[in-house]
Amino acid sequence: MELRHIAGFVAVAEELHFGRAAARLNMAQPPLSQQIRQLERELGQQLFERSTRTVRLTPAGEAFLEPARRVLADVEVARLAAQAGGRGEVGRVGIAFAGASTHEALPRLTRAVRAAHPGIELHLHGQLYSGEALAKVANGEIDLGFVRLPVRREGVSVRVVAHEQLLLALPADHRLAGSEAVDLRDMADEPFVTLPGTRGSAVRDALVHSCLSAGFTPRIAQEAPDTHTILALVGAGVGVTMTVSSVRHIAFDGVFRPVAGVPPQTLSMALAWRSDNPSAALRAVLAAAEQALPTPPEP
Template identity: 75%
Template sequence: MEFRHLAGFVAVAEELHFGRAAARLHIAQPPLSQQIRQLEHELGVQLFERNTRSVRLTSAGQAMLDPARQVLADLDVATRAAQAGGRGEIGRVSIGFAGASSHETLPRLTRAVRARHPGIELVLRGQTYSGEALNKVAEGELDLGFVRLPVRRDGVAVRLVEHEHLVAALPAEHRVADRNEINLPDLADEPFVTFPGTRGSAVRDALVHACVTAGFHPRIVQEAPDSYTILALVGAGVGVTLTVSSVQHIRTEGMVYRPLAGPTQPMSLALAWRRDNPSAALRCVLAVSEEAMPTPE
C-alpha cells in the first residue's frame, strides 16, 4: 500500500465521483481507477459500489475513511515538520548569559524568537560568565553565548550588540558618594566585592585591570555569584565595586552608582557562536538577533 493509494481512496470517497476525484488529484481518471482496484485487491475487500451512474462507499470503505484521513494528516504534519526543521524553524538553541548584564538584551531576543519561530526552544543557562560562555561555545556545549569583547578564539564568530562602560557602586554613606564622579585612586584602600575569580568573569577582570592602571591592586574581601548579591553587599557596607553600566537598573537600598572620572575601559557585549555549528535553528536565531539587537554604531 502506498500513500498515493490512500490519497486516491479519500478523494473518491469524498467526491463520490472518479472524474472529480482525478481532477482534484491532478491525474487522469484511468490511473486513479487502477489505484483503487490495486488497493481493493491488496486489502481483499471492496471499498466502493460503482456503476455507470453512481459511486458509493461500501461498509468496508466507510470503516476505512476516517483512519485513512488520519494517516494522510499525520503524513502532512511529518512533512511540514521536516521542512520546518530544515529551515531551522524547529529545534533547540542553548544560550549562556551572565544575568543582570543581559537584563535588556536577552528578553528582546527571546521575545522576538518566540514571535517569529515558536517551534524553536531556547534553553537559557544563567550565571555563565563571559570567559566560561566563550569556552562552552568553542567546545560545542553552548550554541550561543553573551561574551565581552575582545574575543580571540579560533573558529568562534562574534557580533557586537551593546556598548557599555564601568561605573562605581558605593555605599550611600561612603565618604566619596556625594561626588559627581569617582577617581579610582580614592578607592585604593577600600575593600572590594566582586565576582569569583575562577569562572572567567570579564567584569572582575576589568575591575582588576582598571585598579592596577590607577596604581593599586584591589583588596577583594568577598565574592558573590551575581550582580544582585554583589550590589546588596555594597548596600550593606561590606565594600565597594566596579560594575557595568547595564546593571544600573538594579536599585538597592543603601547603595549609589557613580561614574568614573577620566577615560574608562569599554565593556562591549557581544554574541558568540561557533562558525561550523550546523544548527539551522541557530541560524534562524542569529537572523532574528540582528533585528532584535542590531549592532550599534
Template identity: 70%
Template sequence: MELRHIAGFVAVAEELHFGRAAARLNMAQPPLSQQVRGLERELGVRLFERNTRSVRLTPAGEGFLPHARQVLADADLARRAAVAGGSGEVGRVSIGFAGASSHEAIPKLTKAVRAAHPGIELRLQGQTYAGVALARVADRELDIGFVRLPARRSGVRTRVIQHERLVAALPSDHRLADEPDIEVADLAEEPFVAFPGTEGSSVRENMVRLALEAGFTPRIVQEAPDSYTILDLVAAGVGVTITVSSVQHIRRSGMVYRELRGDVPTIGSALAWREDNASAALHTVLRVAERVLPTPSSGEVRGLQPGLD
C-alpha cells in the same frame, strides 16, 4: 503503505465514485482502482463495497478513514515544516546570557523574534557568564552567547551590541559615597564582593585587572552568582564592587554608583556564534538581532544616569 495509496483511498472515500476521485487526483481510473486493491491486500481487509452502480465504505473503511486523513495532514505539515525550516522560519535556537547585564537586550530580541518568526523556539539559558558562553558556543553547546570582548575562539564570530564603562558600587555610608567619582586605588583597603572566580565572569576579570593596574590585589570576602545579589551585599555593607554600567537599572537602598577616574577602558558586549553553524533559524535570529540590537558607534557608551544613588 505509500502516501499515494492512502491519498487515493481518501479521495474515493470522499467522492464515493472512482471516476470522480481519479479526476480529482489527475489520474486515470484503472491505476486508482489498482492502488485501492493493493492497499486492501496490504491491510488484509476490504475498504469498499462496490458494484457497477455504487461505491460505499465498509466498516473497516470507515474505521480507516479518519486515520488516513490524519496521515495525509501530518505528511503535509512535515513538508511545510521542512520548507519553512530551510528558510529559517522554523527551528530552535539556544541562547546563553548572564542575567542583569542583558536585561534590556534579551527581552528586545525574544519579543522581536516571536513577533516576526513564531515558528522559531528560543531556548534561553541564564547564569551563563561570558567566558562560559563563549566556550559553549565554541563547543557547539549553544547557538548564540552574550559575551564580552575580547572573545577569541577559533571558528567563533562576534558582533558588538553595546559599549560599557566600569563603575564602582559602594555602600551609601561609605567614606567615598559623597565623591562624584573615585580612583580605583582609593579602594585598595576595601573588602570586595564579586562573581565566582570559577565561572568565567568577565566582570570579575576586569575588576581584578583594574585593581592590579592600580597596584593592589582586591580582597574578595564574598562571592555571589548574579549582579542582584552582589549589589544586595554592597547595600548591606559587606563590601564594594566594580561592575558594568549596564546593571545600573538595579537600584538598592543603601548603595550608590560612582564613576571611576582615569583611563578606565570601555568593554564591548557582543553576540557570539560559530561561523560554520549552518542553522537557518540561527541566521534568521541573527538578522533580527541586527535590527533590534544594532552595533553602536564607538562613541556610544552606557554611563551613569542621574538619580541612581
C-alpha cells in the same frame, strides 16, 4: 499499501466519480482505477461498488475512509513540520547568560523570538560568566551565549549588541559618595568586593586592569557569585566594586559613580555562536536578534 493508493481512494470516495477524482489528482483515470484495484487486493476488501453510472462506497470503504483521511492529514502535518524545521521555525536553542547585566537584552531577544518563531523552544542557562559561556558555546554544549569582548576562540563568531561603561559602586555613606565622578586612584586603600577570579568574569578582569592602570593592585576583601550579592555587600559597607552600566537598575544602599583618573574603559557585550553550528533554529534566533538587539555604533 502506498500513500498514493490512500490519496487516490480518498479522492474517489469524496468525488464518487473516477473521472473527477483523477482530474483532482492531476492524473489519468486508468492509472487511478488500477491504484484502487491494487489497494483492494492489499486490503482483501472491495471498497467501491461500481456501475456504468454510479460509484458508491461499500461498508468496508466507509469504514476505511476516516482512518485514510487521518493518515493523509498526519502526513501533511509531518511535511509541514519538516519544512518549518528546515526554515528554523521549530527547534531548540540553548542560550547562556550571566544575570544582571543581561536583564534588558535577554528579554528583548526572547520576546522577539517567541513573536517571530513560536515553535522554537529556548533553553536559558543563567549564572554563566563570559568565559564559561564562551567555553560552552565553543564545545557545542550551548548554541548561543552572551559574552564580553575580546573573544579569542577559533571557530566562534560574534556580533556586538551593547557597549557599556565601567562604574564604581560605593556605599551610601562613603566619603566620596557625593562626588560626580570618583578618581580611581583614590580607591587604592579601599577593600573591593568582586566576582570570583576563577570563572572567566570579564568584569572582574576589567576591574583588576583598571586598578593596575591607576597604579595599584586592588585588595579583594570578598568574592560573591553574582552582581546582586556584590551590591548588597557594598551597601553593607564590606567594600566597593566596579561594575557595568547595565546593572544600574539594581537598588542597593549605595550609589553608582563614573570612574575618573584612568582612560575610560568600555566593555562590549556580544552574542557568540559556533560558526559551523548547522541548526536552522539558531539561524532564525540570530535573525530575530538582528532586529531586537541591533549592533550599536562604536563608542
